[in-house]
Amino acid sequence: MTKARKIIMFVCLLVVALGILGWWITGKWIADGLEPSADGRNDYAIVLGAKVKKDSLSLSLRYRLDAALAYANEYPHVTLILSGGQGSDEPMSEAEAMRQFLTENGIAEERLILETASTSTYENILFSKKLLPADVDAITIISSDFHLARAKKIAESLHLTPDVVAAKTPKVVEAKSNARERIALVKTLIMGK
Secondary structure: OOHHHHHHHHHHHHHHHHHHHHHHHHHHHHHOOOOOEEEOOEEEEEOOOOEEOOOOEEEEEEEEHHHHHHHHHHOOOOEOOOOOOOOOOOOHHHHHHHHHHHHHHOOOHHEEEEEOOOOOHHHHHHHHHHOOOOOOEEEEEEEHHHHHHHHHHHHOOOOOEEEEEOOOOOHHHHHHHHHHHHHHHHHHHHHOO
């Protein structure tokens, strides 16, 4: 085997090894994002939005809302900040869609605060923080299980102390969402957003 071929083989093996290591590390970060689990000690919970379809909620948003509804019913003192703007292909803001779902399912309107300007996870948390009372720095984040690690990192970078409620991820988008989130998590760790 020639020296050039050995170098190429070494580089290829190194790239594969680094890829496997990166996949494992980001998987651990995602798993670590599921803790600490919320127990009602925080008075405010931020529910992170997801796609609103023309005539329905996306499965991801529905699962997040199911988790938010269960949490709100278990801890009736918690105020929910519903965070999500309106994309160009959405019929309403994600926050408004969440408000409609939760009020239709028995959550009192006065327990809901809408944040309708955000277009990213960073903005979700930044803009929601502005709606919190000045003395509040501990919050609960409700989102898809794969999404919580990044949401927690962002919250911590904004001087918030989060605990979490994990919504399950729809099987139909699980692989795609998990792979995309690993890249987004690395970007957040590098850039802080």
